[in-house]
Amino acid sequence: MRRVLWIVAAAAIAGCFALSSLGCGGVAIADDGLVEYDGDIEHIFTHELVYDTAKAFAPDNRLRDCFDKDHLTAKEFGGLLDGLYDNGYVLVSLDRALDDAPLRLPTGKKPLVISFDDMTYDTVDRGCIDKLVLVDGKLCDHTEHEQTHTTRERENISLLESFIERHPDFSYDGGRATVCVNGYNGILGYRITPDCKVSAQRMQTDIEQCKTLVAEMKRLGYTFASHTYYHSYFDSTSAARLEKDCAQWQRYIEPIVGKTRVLCYPAGRHDAKSAKNGIFKRYGFDVFLCVGSYGGTDHERNCKDARYIYRKPFDGTALRLYGKQYAHLVDTRAIYDEKRFRPFSYKGGYH
Numbered sequence: 001m002r003r004v005l006w007i008v009a010a011a012a013i014a015g016c017f018a019l020s021s022l023g024c025g026g027v028a029i030a031d032d033g034l035v036e037y038d039g040d041i042e043h044i045f046t047h048e049l050v051y052d053t054a055k056a057f058a059p060d061n062r063l064r065d066c067f068d069k070d071h072l073t074a075k076e077f078g079g080l081l082d083g084l085y086d087n088g089y090v091l092v093s094l095d096r097a098l099d100d101a102p103l104r105l106p107t108g109k110k111p112l113v114i115s116f117d118d119m120t121y122d123t124v125d126r127g128c129i130d131k132l133v134l135v136d137g138k139l140c141d142h143t144e145h146e147q148t149h150t151t152r153e154r155e156n157i158s159l160l161e162s163f164i165e166r167h168p169d170f171s172y173d174g175g176r177a178t179v180c181v182n183g184y185n186g187i188l189g190y191r192i193t194p195d196c197k198v199s200a201q202r203m204q205t206d207i208e209q210c211k212t213l214v215a216e217m218k219r220l221g222y223t224f225a226s227h228t229y230y231h232s233y234f235d236s237t238s239a240a241r242l243e244k245d246c247a248q249w250q251r252y253i254e255p256i257v258g259k260t261r262v263l264c265y266p267a268g269r270h271d272a273k274s275a276k277n278g279i280f281k282r283y284g285f286d287v288f289l290c291v292g293s294y295g296g297t298d299h300e301r302n303c304k305d306a307r308y309i310y311r312k313p314f315d316g317t318a319l320r321l322y323g324k325q326y327a328h329l330v331d332t333r334a335i336y337d338e339k340r341f342r343p344f345s346y347k348g349g350y351h
């Protein structure tokens with residue numbers, strides 16, 4: 001596990017951000033009952049979920065600190081979806097949010113983009129699932145340790161799908177989440193690259209299964225982003241290494257998930273003025289996902305050849321620290337999972 005969320009201190013607090021300037025102020029209700037939305041679009045993200053809190057937060061689990069700080073539990077994610085829905089949010093795809101065409105929504109509804117980072121599932125039997133699978137055409141979460149078990153209650157995507165089945169109006173125009181994957185240990189629980197160090201036969205089997213899964217996810221409306229092949233932190237990665245990272249992504253991951261213009265900076269760490277971004281741009285990336293409640297720097301907002309989009313993290317740390325800043329989205333106190341080993345009153349940050 002490799003992530004330490006980095007949030008610009010000033011950024012962590014400062015209100016909503018404009019993802020795109022949508023609409024032109026029309027508030028008249030048309031015959032179809034829809035109104036043109038004329039506000040900011042929220043963007044939130046989570047990592048893979050902790051479903052087994054006893055295992056994930058056990059004192060002898062060396063990952064428990066990371067699981068607590070950087071992840072939601074399955075119960076919390078379910079509460080988050082309920083809260084967002086009750087507060088009038090509807091899920092729009094990142095592509096739709098990037099489109100300058102006006103969004104027309106039912107009166108009182110507000111658009112929201114969701115992304116999921118990592119989803120590698122390289123922590124078998126520590127409280128997260130092993131992989132996502134398709135069963136009878138439905139996206140499910142799957143574990144094989146102890147006994148084979150498949151549900152729709154333990155991971156963000158399976159929970160989101162069952163939520164949309166119950167509340168179809170939560171998904172605007174079929175919108176789904178953007179999944180930001182790496183490559184060094186495969187994606188979505190499938191060991192599809194040589195770095196996974198599995199047999200050639202296993203790799204081939206996983207590639208075939210993963211292609212089928214991804215095709216169904218894309219059919220449903222999910223989109224994919226590069227979270228860099230090696231989960232490379234921008235500031236500590238040389239230009240040569242970043243070049244290799246992009247080449248690895250293009251060689252091993254792009255054939256599975258397809259071309260994408262979206263690059264999600266690991267831990268949000270980035271410098272939009274760095275020449276290293278030119279490497280990403282040469283590989284076709286021009287939408288950059290960052291971390292924080294922030295509108296971006298002047299340089300980022302005025303950038304002509306790239307979009308910088310800030311996302312609010314949802315994890316243990318954010319639930320504890322950003323209750324006021326997130327109140328319009330959800331009551332973080334109400335959804336906080338008391339099975340965490342840290343109380344809601346704990347005030348430690350990401351480091």
Ligand SMILES: [Zn+2]
Binds near residue numbers: 003118231266267
């Ligand atoms: Zn990450």
